[in-house]
Amino acid sequence: MQQPGSPSYGGGGPFNGGYQVPYNPYMAQNGAPRQQQPQQPPPSMYPSQGQMPPSGSSFQTSPTSNGGASSPPQQSYIENILRLNKGKLASVFMTFEGAKENNTKLFKGIIEAAGRDHLILSDPQTGMRYLLPLIYLDYASFEEEIEYAPEFGGVPR
DSSP: OOOTTOOEESSSSGGGTOEEOOOOTTBOTTSSBOOOOOOOOOOOSSOOTTOOOOTTOOOOOOOOSSTTOOOOOOOOOHHHHHHHTTTSEEEEEEEOTTOSSOOEEEEEEEEEEEOSSEEEEEOTTTOOEEEEEGGGEEEEEESSOOOOOGGGTOOOO
8 A cells, every 4th residue: 555645656555566665764755855854964973182082972081280181091903012112123923824844933033113003113233124924923022021011911020
């Protein structure tokens, strides 16, 4: 049965050879195009300094002593520990799955940088620099003491 106000084609309902027009969100019920409502830009997730978040927002700030800028607490992730040890000589052991032969490899070098998913080592003997995806990291070893921040939950030195 046809809904009032919805257009159909071919003479009416399903038994008269016609069919119902499917719902179109851009058309009004009478078949005329809907009028566009002006759209407002979405509110920013991170208000700039001096702005207040919209009411009902879950955005929270914490007071700080450095002029309002706060850094989130660091967590004990490998990339953060590698960043703390920037400039140190490390032996990095990696396994590359899918390789038919020699799927494990040792990289020795100075830690230049570490990101969420990568490590950059420079080999002081050859001058080569390596961009290593952390997904292949088995472990890293150091010949000197490792820096590890107490706020990570470790024992302070």
